[in-house]
Amino acid sequence: MAIPNLQVALDHSNTAEAVAAAVSVGNEIDIVEAGTVLMLEVGSEVVQILRKLFPDKPIVADTKCADAGTTIARNCKNQGADIMTCICAAEVATMTSAAKEIDHIQVELYGDWTYEQAQEWLDNGIEQVVYHQSRDALLAGVTWGEKDLEKVQKLIDMGFKVSVTGGLNLETIELFKGVDVYTFIAGRAITEAENPAAAAKELKDKIKELWA
Numbered sequence: 531m532a533i534p535n536l537q538v539a540l541d542h543s544n545t546a547e548a549v550a551a552a553v554s555v556g557n558e559i560d561i562v563e564a565g566t567v568l569m570l571e572v573g574s575e576v577v578q579i580l581r582k583l584f585p586d587k588p589i590v591a592d593t594k595c596a597d598a599g600t601t602i603a604r605n606c607k608n609q610g611a612d613i614m615t616c617i618c619a620a621e622v623a624t625m626t627s628a629a630k631e632i633d634h635i636q637v638e639l640y641g642d643w644t645y646e647q648a649q650e651w652l653d654n655g656i657e658q659v660v661y662h663q664s665r666d667a668l669l670a671g672v673t674w675g676e677k678d679l680e681k682v683q684k685l686i687d688m689g690f691k692v693s694v695t696g697g698l699n700l701e702t703i704e705l706f707k708g709v710d711v712y713t714f715i716a717g718r719a720i721t722e723a724e725n726p727a728a729a730a731k732e733l734k735d736k737i738k739e740l741w742a
Contacts, residue, residue, distance in 0.1 A: 531710050533741045536734050537590065539695070539717035540580075541565035545572045549579060551721040556584060558730035559720075561713060563590040564611070574609050581610025588612045594638050596620045599628030607632040615660065618643040626654050636660050636693065645684065652689055659685055660715070663696025674702050679709065686710050700736050707740045 538559045542548040548568050556562070562584050564577050569591065577591050591611035595602045596619060606614045613634040616625045619641070629635045636658040637651055648659070661682050663674060674696075685692045686709070694706065695715035703714060716733060723729035 531741060534711045534737050535560040535713040536730065536737060537561035537563055537693070537713050537715040538720050538730065539563045539565045539592070539715050540721065541567040541717050542721070543567065543571045545576050545579065548572075548576060549583070551726060552580060552583060554726045555720055555730040556587075558727055558734055559587075561588045561590060561613075563592055563715065565717065566592045566594055569593060574605055577606060577609035577611050590615065590636070592638075595624065595628060597624055599624035599626075600631055603628035603631035603635075613658075618647065622650055622654050622656075625651065625656050629655060634658055638662065645688070648685065648688060648690070657689065658691045658693070658712070660693045660695060661685065674705055679705065682706070682711070683709055698733075700732065703733065703736055704740060 536559050538555055540548040540552055540563060542551065552562055562580050564580060568576055574591065577589060580589050589611045590613040591606040592615045593602055593606065594615050594617045596617050603614050611632060613636055614628060614632050615636045615638045616628060618637050618639050625635055635656050637656060638660045639662055682692050682694060691712035693713040693715055694711050698714055698716045699719050714737060720726050720730045
């Protein structure tokens with residue numbers, strides 16, 4: 531079982547703060563994400579900046595694309611992204627058209643998606659998904675539990691590379707010990723910490739400890 535990646539989600543409201551956060555943790559993380567909030571605030575040009583800062587790290591454009599897959603994916607790729615996200619409610623045609631323009635598509639799992647839909651994604655060559663506890667759900671008191679572990683494991687058993695995100699910390703990461711998670715995605719737990727680099731290193735060290 532491979533050691534999961536650690537991805538930082540940059541969901542700042544301006545480029546300067548996002549870049550400062552990225553630079554501060556760049557040595558500790560594996561994947562850099564231009565978050566949805568950031569891209570909506572400042573545009574896809576921020577992806578180009580992140581690519582110049584991190585020429586050797588995968589860059590995710592978290593567009594949560596629902597339509598116009600070809601155009602959006604081409605733009606993200608031209609800006610330097612390796613990976614783009616599509617929302618699970620998008621048509622398969624949107625996902626597959628996007629996949630022709632960029633290296634990888636990740637399907638963001640929100641709401642009432644089904645395993646039948648997931649199998650259709652797989653059948654069409656979409657092999658990465660992101661399993662969420664949404665920000666709003668967490669603020670409403672939803673917590674990680676056995677049902678989440680079961681869903682993540684089933685997706686892995688189906689053949690997906692599964693990333694996990696949503697209020698992750700040292701304790702929640704420990705819940706996934708023994709599960710073949712592809713990537714853990716953390717945002718505020720890293721970027722809003724008193725020492726972001728130390729927080730990222732602590733998460734990375736915990737992942738290495740649990741999956742060694």
